[in-house]
Every structure is written in structure tokens, then in C-alpha cells.
Amino acid sequence: MAEKTITIQIKRQDSRDSSSYWQTFEIPYKPNSNVISCLMDIRRNPVTKEGKQVPPVIWECNCLEEVCGACTMVINGRVRQSCSALIDTLAQPVRLQPMSKFPVVRDLAVDRSRMFENLKKVKAWMQVDGYHDLGPGAKVPETNQGIAYKLSECMTCGCCMEACPQFSLNNNFIGAAPISQARLFNMNPVGKFIAEQRLQPLMEAGGIGDCGNAQNCVEACPKSIPLTESIAEMSKQVSVQMFKNIFQKRS
């Protein structure tokens, strides 16, 4: 009997501007493999199915436990983390592609700096007075903690943006994750002191108004963050703020 194998097709691209091409690899089957362990096997012996020696495939990864967000890619048409993509649950050949909403760096690695820049826009941080001893923080009810904890699990992976029809390489839509982060800080007992400043960028071009309500984001989020709920909540806050702005201008 022929030995059992795993067949993987990978969309490769040498640099930002070069064109892409596909390569197929066939590696011996091991039970309990995931996409990353296969990429590691390929790296140890980077030879295509046709027997051609090629450079190892480039991808991003770090924690391998689905908490760092690094290893996101499109696997059999679905955006997800490759560390938690188990081979035994995937149809073969397994097709790996880089995310399409971010510029490709090389092979499966993309440049997600846009996401980090957007976190700056919404001031996704606490405006504390200093890092010295100022005693305990504010008390927080358990229920609020529960919601906040869920929101703060966002690992800036980009799945919600890859799945979003409004978010593209060529526009400036802020995307679901930073909107949800603005909600997180605006609900904090101290964070809310600068809530208005977080709403401002959401009112501008590329802000929350660009959301088309397709609701793909919440489906794609590996952390099951209630993104549509966050968008609804922030839309509400933005509307109130707009109203206030008009009122202030008039008076």
C-alpha cells in the first residue's frame, strides 16, 4: 500500500510587487498534524511534489495557541489561524493563500500595520496619570468585566477585515476590530472620560458610516467577539455625539 500523504497547495509570491504562483507539496502523513506542523515539515525538506528544490515557504507565527494572531491565512477558502487548523478536518489538497485585504510581504506573510495604525486613531488605551503607585483602580461589576474581557481578547489577527466586503486594499475603512476596541475603552469607568475623542475618528471618512452591515465579521472572528453588537453600540454613541456636536455649534 502506498504511504499515506498530505497534499498542500500554496500560493506563493516573492515580494510585494511580483506576481503570484502556486506550488504543491506532498509530505508523509502524521496523525494530529496542523497546517503549521506541515509547513515546518516542508521547511525541513523544501521540495515540491514534482521534486524541485525551492526556498522554504514564508509565513508568520509565534504562540501556536491561537492567542497571538500572527499565523492568520486563508485555508481552503476560509480565513483563520493556521495553528488551529487540523489537517484531519480539512479537505485535501489543502489550499493555503495569504490574506487578500493586506499587502503581501512574501508568500503567506502580509503587512497588517494598517490595523495597528487604526488602534492609534481610536486611542485604544487608558489615559493614566503615570506609572507610579496611585493605589487601586476603580471597582468594576462582574457583568461589565465579562463583556470587557470578551472584547479585550481581540488579537489583531485581521480575520474580520478579510471577511468584510467593505474593507479593501484601496480604501480607508477602519474595520470592525478597532470599532470594538473603542467600545471596550469607552465602557471602562476611567476610559470613558475621553470617550468623545474615540468617537471623532469613527465619524470621519472611513469611519463607522462605511460599515455595510454584512455581518461577515462576527462569523469570521476566531474569538467569537460580538462585533456586530459593538458596531451597533458605537453607532449609537456616534449618533448621540453628532447630535451633541450640532447642538454645541448652534449654541
Add this chain to the structure above:
Amino acid sequence: MSKQRVIVIGGGLAGLAATMKIAEQGMQVLLVSFLPVKRSHSVCAQGGINGAVNIKGEGDSPDIHFYDTVKGGDFLGHQPLCKDMCYNGPFVIHLMDRLGVTFNRTPEGNLDFRRFGGTLHHRTAFAGATTGQQLLYALDEQVRRLEVEGIVEKMEWHEYLGAILNDEGRCVGAVIHNLRSGEIVSERGDAVVLATGGPGLVYGRSTNSAVCTGTATTSAYLQGAKYGNGEFIQIHPSAIPGHDKLRLMSESARGEGGRVWVPRKPGDNRPPKQIPDNERYYFLEERYPLFGNLVPRDVGSREIYDVCINGGLGVGGENKVYLDLTHHSREHLNRRLGGILEIYEKFTGVDPRENPMEIFPAVHYSMGGIWTDYERTEEGLINHESPRNQSTSLTGLYAAGEADYQYHGANRLGANSLLSCIYTGLMMGPGVVNYVKNVDQAAEDIPSSVFEKAVQEKKERFDQIKAMKGKENPYALHHELGELMIANVLIVRENDKLEKTLDVINEYEERWNNVECVDTQVWTNPVPSYINQLYNMIQLSKIITKGAMLRNEFRGAHYKPEFDLNQPKDFKPETYLEYYEQKQNGKVNEDSFTPEHMEYMKRFEANNDKWLKSSIAQFKNGQPDITYEEVDTSLVTPRPRKYD
């Protein structure tokens, strides 16, 4: 003097905390990291962070935390540092709360605390099952804010290759490798902080993340810095075997009644549920009737190892044992252990509520790291203004976090690492700034030839690496190194094996010369870096192995059966304190102790006289040269630990 700045390498908890504290004092910071700092290894920590806040009114205090820490570390930790860290524990937790960490709460809205290994108190603050991730995000957010304010500059996708030393050997900058363009450049800095994390990848697979190679600290060692306590590597008893990583299965699975067993009959291939109870060997329960499955980490790891390696009883003939929760109902398990059971299911595809989990011990944490200094006060705390704090033996080069060596002694207490990382980052800030303000020449004013020379050296090294056309695949060689270390320098250490291992590592160093640089493209090519890192991992594996070979004792995580002091079963640590007091008073009444206890206490003392010392590795003639240094144990008298 020209404008000055500090370079921080690494943006895990330690690096981000240092960046914040240094920037807060008006000092410019350049923060360099392999990958976006938000994706650092610190995200992996699940359990929590220690601080004696005493929310539960149990009489907990920083002093008790301090005692638990040094005892847990088998007295090899530097006591003034441990004490200062524990005294700052409540402050660190309150600060993190103010920074927005979504810690679990009590009904009154206070921070909630849980119990962790090595203590009797509820001292561990936690945020769901992702405490490390939550802490890291809070610091990442502050650094982003400082970036917008213009006082911090970030260089992500950049690798630190080495310190730049001026003619007097003072660190005045760093050689940095752009991981996308491939360029190698110099950055001037009046001080450089290495907060580059631990070295789990020396063992190939561990519970650590993919970038934890220890390459930065090893490069400092190769440049002459001292490396401390390298042989002390913590092995966690329960990890999920995997081809890419050994993922941690939290201690709480056993805390909630998980039972560890193997089939009694070697090679019994029946599915676990078909093996009747009397044919199962619940070895921890049988061997430790009192503590059962909840024996301490080091004991658990040793017993699992014994059953698989010496007893040949591993499940399916492989190195794994069952961790069984199936005697509990699904509802109960979901309520108590939901988060961690989901992790098991996600990564193995097996439902641990229906089938026993399969686990084996794995390399988890390095107590050792780059040697660093400190200045203590009269009361046995730390003078936070001192430029000596966290300084390596190379002037101007600092280290913090898992990269340093002096807080956790021979064995780290659970949930103390997140504390030590944030604490060291914050604590060192004022001292680093004082150091920088007092250097006689700003890095900016140092002749460019110093920097050009350092860059040239690294460029030449990388040119040589890129031209390597040997026969070995570097990734495959790394795999071999990892398997060698796992087989020989893990839980049970034996001198003949360690000696042979050192020979094999030296052969690997030879074989390293024969690797092939399997990718020659310039843009975003990780292979040359990896080959360089592999070289450093080979050097570090020598520090670990040689340190383990030379340390002829059993202390904490370093277990050498040959040198076990064989504590009498009925011995109590208090007996030793009595003896010690009599000795301090000038005369020991030997008749007040049983002869067996007396003999043991003498063995214990003689062993401490010889071995209660930090091991210090320095790079000499291509090998680690190991010497020993005194440890400050002036605050709590070292005493025997008891394990059952």
C-alpha cells in the same frame, strides 16, 4: 551633550514595562522587536500573576509571598530582589488594573484572586484563561500612546544581532537586522536593554513560542557577558504532545480532580475506556497517597518520566500518560474548566470530556539567563535609583524579564514570572536613566567608525552565512539538537549522558559549518537569521548541558538522582531551624536530634556550602567556562524543602 536615548530590545511584558518607565522620565526610547510587540510570547500565559493583595482576608502579606518565592526556588534566588519584587506585587497588580486589564472580579467589584502552586493563599490575579495576553495588551496600548506622543519609536520586524561596544568596552548601541529588507545597520543608544524572553527552542519543541530562541542573550554571552544558572530549566508535568509545539495543559485540570494513569500492562493497545479500573495504574495516587495527582510540578514530571522511560508503560508504547477527567459530568467540566478543555479539543480534535487527555512533561521556563547586578538597601530591599540594577556585566547593557537569572532560583513558582517581568521592567527604569545621564560621552558623539566596524563584522558574518552551500538543512539540524536535549538534559540528569551530550553538541557545532542557506533571496528571507540563531542555540545548549553536568547536587528543577541527599521520611524542616539556631548560639546539642536526622542535616549543610551558589558561564576558547558565585541569602535561612 547631544540628545540621548535608550534602546529596548523585545516587547514582551518586561520590554514594554521598561519602555514605559524610561519614557515616562522624558528619555527617548527605541523599541526593537522581531515581530509586532503585541504578538510577543507573553500572550501565552494563562494562569495569572501573583501579588499579596490579601483581598480574601487570609492574612497574606508580601513577606509571606517572599518566603514562598525563595523556598519555591530552593533558596537559589537573590533575596533582596525577591523581597523587593514581592513588596511591589500589590502595586504592580493595581497598576495593571488602572491600565485597563480585565481582571476577574468579586461580587463587590474587587479584583478576584485564585490559589496557585507553592502557596496556601489566594494570591493570583487572573483575567479569564488569558492573563498574559491581557497584561501584554495593556502595556502594548500604553506604548502605542507613547509612540503617538513621540517619545517612543518602534522598529518591528527587526532583529538585534549584538551590542556595539566602544574602546572601553561600554555598550553604546546595537547592530540591528531589518528582517524584510535584509539590511544590517547600527543604532546608537546610551544604554541597551535586552528583554528578549526565554530560550525554550533550544529544546526544539516546548511550551514556548516560535521566537523563543534565546539568541539575543546568547549573543551577549558570546560578546563576554556572564550567563547565570543556565542549567535550571523548569519542566511542566502536563503538556499536550504536538509536532509543532507542546501546548500547556494547565495544572487546574488536576486541581479539579483529573487523574493520571497508564495501562498496567506494557503495550496494552485497547482504547482507554475499555481498560477496566483494576488494570489501570494510577501511579501518582499509589506513590503519593497524601497529595495524589496534585504533587508539585517537579515531582509530577519526574514520576511521569519514570513510568514511561524506566517502566516502559507509556500509552501505546510512546512517551505519554492519560490525564483523565471523564469521571465528571460534561456540565461540571464545562463550568469548572471550560476554557482549557476547549484548548485541548481545538488542538487535538479529541473531546476531553469523553476521552482521557494524553499528556507528557515539557520544557516550560528558564530560571537562568543573562547575569545582572543590583544594589540592595540596609533593609534588604532594592535602591531603585541605582544604575547597577539589572545591569549585565557589560557596562551599559541591561537585561530584564525571562532573559535575566536572579529571581526564581532553582525553580519558579507558578504566576511569579509575569510579576517578575513587569516588576523588573518598571524597577530598572530610574536606574537606567541615571546611568545614561552620567555617561561621559553621549552615544551620538562617539565617532562613527565604532559603529561602522560593528556593522561591518555582522555584514561579513551574514555574507558568509548566505554563501553556505553545505549539505545540511538548518531546520533539520535544529530538530536533532532539540531531540538530543529532550532525551538527555530534561528531567533526570546523569553525568555520563551529559558528558556524551556535550560531545554531540560539539559535533553539531562542526556540522553547523556544513549547513546550506536554503534561501538566497534578499527580501524577507528568514533563513540567514535562522542559521545564525541556530549557532547561538548550539552555544546555549552547551551552557545548559555543561552547567548541569558540573552541578553535582539535586536542587529544585535540577534533579540528579546520584546526588539526592535522601531526606529521612520523618524529617521536618523545623528540625533544621532548631539545629541552625543552636549553631548560631555557639553550641549544637547533638543528642537533641536523632542520629539519622543529624547525619542528614550535616549532609544538607555540606551540600549548601558547596552548591548554594549561582553558576556563571563565560565564553572562553569557544566553550562555556563555569564558575560559582555567592547568593545573598541573608534574609531567610535556607532550609530543607519537603515534598510530600
